[in-house]
Amino acid sequence: MTLLPDLTNFNAELEAGTTILAVAKAAGVQHVVYSTTVPVPETEPDHFAALAFKPKLMLEKALPEAGFPRWTILRPGFFMPNYLSPKVNAQFPGAAEEGLFTTGFRPTSMLPMVDHEDIGKFAVAAFQQPDRFHAQGIDVISQAVTVEQSMETMRRVLGRPEIRARYLDGEELRAAQATNPVLIMHELLGRVDPYAGVDPREAVEKWGVEMTTFEEFIVRERKDFDETYRNV
Template structure:
């Protein structure tokens, strides 16, 4: 039987690359749509195997989407967050219309966990991260109405945010071994290894009857911030000073999307049913397992 083919949008990011890797392991062909086919990260995708074909383009160039989606039965719609406009919504409409016309049967859309909070629309309306969160809610509606079999994945806090170099621009003081944040020590973060998102993508494409029409939280483990820092110290061999902003300091800094994102994460764990996540039968990575897998990268 001929291998199935999936179009993976933004395959050079942690979600897209993880999905491409899992798809290839399951015998799928991957059409990888990249903005620059000669970039190191794009060329690096070819190391995943001969079943990866690179296509260059963006959603603003319909012909590039049409070329990339030709022959595909499935679509992974990965989007970059926009903090200033509704480009995610525009992109979703364009890509889904082209995909449907090309014969795609199933779309998986990794969205965002804060949408589990039924109060998010009111809570986030004045936040700098509002477009990045609420636009994904609008895209979810577009995906549901697309006429395709759909699966929505709502992943938690990416553990790769704690790896260099990302950790240095999300938490700039981390270069000086200070974890300055607005979480508070007892805030519980909903941790996920982005590689596990890829595992869910493949599971959904492989079993559309089970995963079709489902909205699934993807969280491996809930861990307190102070416990996270203890483990980061252990694996890195470095002392890391926790600096928790006061409410007044947080209010002054909330114009930063990173600080606003931290505020959004507070209390989010109560909207996650970990046993429900496990019930899908997709193996999940614990925090300890992630640290072991990436221990060389934590040697700061």
């Protein structure tokens, strides 16, 4: 089960998830794998991020109590496809046209990056080894890199020196967040310490799932990267 937040109606995600779990239980589903989100720092209850992530946290609490024989929670980080069209247009408006990534992250912010296919690998592994993955909450992070490292990797692998980041801060960031809530998420994710300094590959090694580096992701998706940044 994976659900996208409805930024115009935060309760919609909770309602949908609750319905899915109820239908699955009635149908006799034996194992539920729920993909949520990497933990983020706590904020005030009425903060945009708190409201956006609350449904996921509530569903995480509801799943173990729903009575399924087996359940697994996967918590993926910042999606690598956010650098590809069409997602890049929402995450970093203008980046596809100019190569300039305007962001609420800091240069040294550690991005808990995840390849969407790695999430799928974990889901498959959970269904193939249900007893081992039962009652587990797993942070699925393919690689943790700084924002500047992600920029450097794209410049080098794609051969596009124009790619760079513009870091908003202070009043400029507050003003931009008023019209682009994605920047609020950037600021919060930038405060996450993935695995507290532990190499995420080591942290997930015990599960036997091979993870993808950002460079490997770019190479694999090179055609889409070239198409996304064809005007840069």
